[in-house]
Amino acid sequence: MSSSPVVTVETPESSSAVGRMFGALFSPKETFHSIARRPTWLPPIILACLLALVVVALFSHRVGWRSYLDKQVANSSRFQQLSADQQQRTMEAQLKWTPRVAYAEVIIAPFVGALLLAGIFLGVLNGLAGTRFNFKTSLGIVSYSWMPNVISGLLGIVVLLVKDPATIDLQNLVASNAGAFLADNSPKWLVAMLTPVDLFSFWVMILLAIGYSTAAPKKLSAVKAFAWIFSLWVVYVVVRVGATAAFS
Helix, strand or coil: CCCCCCCCCCCCCCCCHHHHHHHHHHCHHHHHHHHHHCCCCHHHHHHHHHHHHHHHHHHHHHCCHHHHHHHHHHCCHHHHCCCHHHHHHHHHHHHHHHHHHHHHHHHHHHHHHHHHHHHHHHHHHHHHCCCCCCHHHHHHHHHHHCHHHHHHHHHHHHHHHHCCHHHCCHHHCCCCEHHHHCCCCCCHHHHHHHCCCEHHHHHHHHHHHHHHHHHCCCCCCHHHHHHHHHHHHHHHHHHHHHHHHHHC
């Protein structure tokens, strides 16, 4: 008497954009396995752009760019050395261009940033860690690993809606980084060093490590992937601090 065949039911992989965006946050290993098999990247970048546009629009409406620029020039020795007439002309020019630049930046920066990071991680991991990723896979991992930034953006919108406009700092809407707790007159190099020490940034790095290790499990463990990513982050911080110290 023959035995009945055992039917195994596999858990379906989420291939929808919404499913992957939630999955990157709550079930990252399964989600990145799906992304490695069928890479996509555009939806989370578009969502990040839309949220950033909402943040800039709310800031423009509730706070205004005059307040933002006043804080920027308060600790600028170069601005303080200008005559009163020069300061006024400079401020008028900045009030004209800063909002335009802000809107353009939040539209362009997520796309450029994702492409750049995907290329850097691809080159480092393929060249030094022995993996064999293609660019689309790397781009998909980077894009969906940015989902913690979406949460940060949503929190930023809440802050803009409920907080006193006079106390809002556009560069630190959500006080999730060490630089947010420094005094206004702190050295710029110290601000540059501590601002990247951010809870959401480390969450992103953890997701990147899970994503790349899941896509190449035979070549890369999650710990090893995180070590590579963290090392690149340290290089970025060192360059950031050096550039700030040199030009401030």
